Amino acid sequence: MNLFSLSRFRAVLVKEFIQMRRDRLTFAMMIGVPVIQLLLFGYAINNDPRNLPTLLELGEESKVARAVVSGMDTSDYFDFQGFVFGPDAGDKALREGSANFVVVIPPDFERDILRGLSPELLVTADASDPTAVGSAVAALSGIVETAIAQTLDGPLTAVAGRPPPFSMVVHKQFNPEGRTATNIVPGLLAIILAMTMVLITAVAIVRETERGTMETLISTPVRSTEVMLGKILPYVLIGYVQTLLFLIMAKILFNVPFEGSRMAFFVGFNIYVVVNLALGFLISTLVHTQMQAMQASFFLILPTILLSGFMFPFAGMPGWAQAIGTAIPATHFLRIVRKIMLKGAQMADIAIDLRAIAIIGGMIVLIALLRYRRTLD
Amino acid sequence: MSDVAVSVKGLTKIYGHKTVVDAIDMEVPAGSIYGFLGPNGSGKTTTIRMMCGLLTPDAGEGHTLGYDIQKQAREIKERVGYMTQKFSLYTDLTIRENLDFMARMYRLPNRKKVVTRTIEELGLSGRGNQLAGTLSGGWKQRLALAAAMQHKPQLLLLDEPTAGVDPKARRDFWDEIRRLSKEGVTILVSTHYMDEAIQCDNIAYIAYGKLLIHGPAREIPARVGLTTWRVDGPDLIPLEDELRADPRVEQVARFGAQLHVSSTNAKALEELVAEQRKKDKQHRWVKKEAELEEAFIYLMTTAADNFTPNGEAKP
Missing domain, CATH: 3.40.50.300 (P-loop containing nucleotide triphosphate hydrolases)
Structure with missing residues (x-):
């Protein structure tokens, strides 16, 4: 009986390997994806981030205050970036994301300790990303206590020992309950838009080349800008629908607030969508089939999820990973969405992120236009 | 214009x-x-x-x-x-x-x-x-x-x-x-x-x-300058092989139940036809007007000899 022909089986096997090798993009994906994942997960991702930017509001210049500052600084959870004056400045820094912590040492801190009045040390943490600040907050109390205890010599020895001579108030701002959903949901919008917008555009354009309709299209007097705009606009509208649905569901299902300026959101959203569509357009100029367009989009989405600060705290990544993350549009839009929805940011607060997206977008559009030609060669 | x-x-x-x-x-x-x-x-x-x-x-x-x-x-x-x-x-x-x-x-x-x-x-x-x-x-x-x-x-x-x-x-x-x-x-x-x-x-x-x-x-x-004779009769395959081997014949092309035998040298071809007619009474030889198809096959063959193709061209 000839139930299984080894020769035919081998023929299929060999053919499959030949085809695998010929399809260079798939081959690169099969090798590239595990390697990149390993490098990203292994080196870049750190759920216990150190050196979080911290600002200090100093109500007095004293030995104890200095000890608190140096104690926090040497713990390497905190990285003192400078001083702020007044509560507004501190809030602004937190909202803009230029600092994760603001530490307030009140006036007469040292004197109140000496008098045994247990003064309040106020630490405001940006809890919109609970993972990023969580371990630092947890370690804070011990760090400060040790620092103060070491300074309590001479006239201060009297108050040394337990209970701690001060009380620490940690104010978790923007997400006081530290809910993960509050952090994840706004970020998810950036990821979802990146995924769908890039993929849909790339596939829609490559479809023209793959089916041969591009040849008829470019045999007409049509200009590349007309094709680009005409192809992209419908997908901008789809992005609108997606986002609207998303925001409604975020509110109803997850009770994620929307604190900030709608106008700022609208502006940021539009720029982000355009940049993603341009990226899709760029991919379409590099691949030949819809299948390859999907693979390439998938390849891009991986670093977008891992390095944008969506899943893992951006501050915890090493410099090279942050550099890659900075080049990803989602990184900046994610910050915009979190700032606006959770921190009540206004246009001025997101200016820096808008500029970053605009620069990235400008470069993508430039490369895409250079790649796209009206001729077939 | x-x-x-x-x-x-x-x-x-x-x-x-x-x-x-x-x-x-x-x-x-x-x-x-x-x-x-x-x-x-x-x-x-x-x-x-x-x-x-x-x-x-x-x-x-x-x-x-x-x-x-x-x-x-x-x-x-x-x-x-x-x-x-x-x-x-x-x-x-x-x-x-x-x-x-x-x-x-x-x-x-x-x-x-x-x-x-x-x-x-x-x-x-x-x-x-x-x-x-x-x-x-x-x-x-x-x-x-x-x-x-x-x-x-x-x-x-x-x-x-x-x-x-x-x-x-x-x-x-x-x-x-x-x-x-x-x-x-x-x-x-x-x-x-x-x-x-x-x-x-x-x-x-x-x-x-x-x-x-x-x-x-x-x-x-006319520009290609082929002279063509049409042959019909039984058993064309051995005849076709024989004609192909003859140096006086430049091209033999089969059209249905006929062979079109062509050469740019009309005289040489006429000699061949005379010989064939003498020794083989089964086949009928008729001189015909040269047509496009023979001309193109001829052009193709000579072109192939002159330029060796290196694989299929891009469409």
Whole structure:
């Protein structure tokens, strides 16, 4: 009986390997994806981030205050970036994301300790990303206590020992309950838009080349800008629908607030969508089939999820990973969405992120236009 | 308008190391039906694409309808209708939507009317809302032709328009081409079919990127200079082998139950025929008028000897 022909089986096997090798993009994906994942997960991702930017509001210049500052600084959870004056400045820094912590040492801190009045040390943490600040907050109390205890010599020895001579108030701002959903949901919008917008555009354009309709299209007097705009606009509208649905569901299902300026959101959203569509357009100029367009989009989405600060705290990544993350549009839009929805940011607060997206977008559009030609060669 | 629709000199296209189109000089007289012949991968499509500004030539120059093919591609595209080898309208749009799309591309005034008239002329009234992808091969070609003609181009470039279409549809298609030609449209059509080539006023034959011959269709056989004898009778296969081995015979081609035996040396061939007639009474030898088909087979074979092809050319 000839139930299984080894020769035919081998023929299929060999053919499959030949085809695998010929399809260079798939081959690169099969090798590239595990390697990149390993490098990203292994080196870049750190759920216990150190050196979080911290600002200090100093109500007095004293030995104890200095000890608190140096104690926090040497713990390497905190990285003192400078001083702020007044509560507004501190809030602004937190909202803009230029600092994760603001530490307030009140006036007469040292004197109140000496008098045994247990003064309040106020630490405001940006809890919109609970993972990023969580371990630092947890370690804070011990760090400060040790620092103060070491300074309590001479006239201060009297108050040394337990209970701690001060009380620490940690104010978790923007997400006081530290809910993960509050952090994840706004970020998810950036990821979802990146995924769908890039993929849909790339596939829609490559479809023209793959089916041969591009040849008829470019045999007409049509200009590349007309094709680009005409192809992209419908997908901008789809992005609108997606986002609207998303925001409604975020509110109803997850009770994620929307604190900030709608106008700022609208502006940021539009720029982000355009940049993603341009990226899709760029991919379409590099691949030949819809299948390859999907693979390439998938390849891009991986670093977008891992390095944008969506899943893992951006501050915890090493410099090279942050550099890659900075080049990803989602990184900046994610910050915009979190700032606006959770921190009540206004246009001025997101200016820096808008500029970053605009620069990235400008470069993508430039490369895409250079790649796209009206001729077939 | 001058009396030359397309004129190219030294037109060359190179893909990697392969010269797909090699220094072609060609002139298409205005108002003519110009047949563009050659085997697969000979560079026909590439040449046509360069003529309408879709591809940039690597060397050479040319003018289509008086416009420079390198610098004035847009002007050319406005005035040329191009029909691709593969059906390249949108299969997921209806007939009307496709025609409307093309009408918009050329910014035609009274678009709705123009499209409706095109559909009527096609004989597809009432089927305008059918998806283009569901049409049969012949109808697809006619739709593509109608779409390419909607903006009333002066020049029509047809790239193997009848490949894979049944004989009846092919005949209808050519009736349409002749009608357009009568209206004054210049038509450049590439084809494999000899019965189509015969209908052309002028013919150019290209192989391995080189233009081997061009001129009025009826002059081509004479220019190639073949003398052909037709043989019929029983047992042609041994005879065919024998003739092929004879150095005086340059070409033996089988046509149905006949052999066409050709040579450029008429005298030598006549000697051979005399010998054959003497020793073999079974077969009948008749001298025949040289035709295009033998001429092209001859051109092909000699071209193959001169230029060794290195693999299939890019389409």
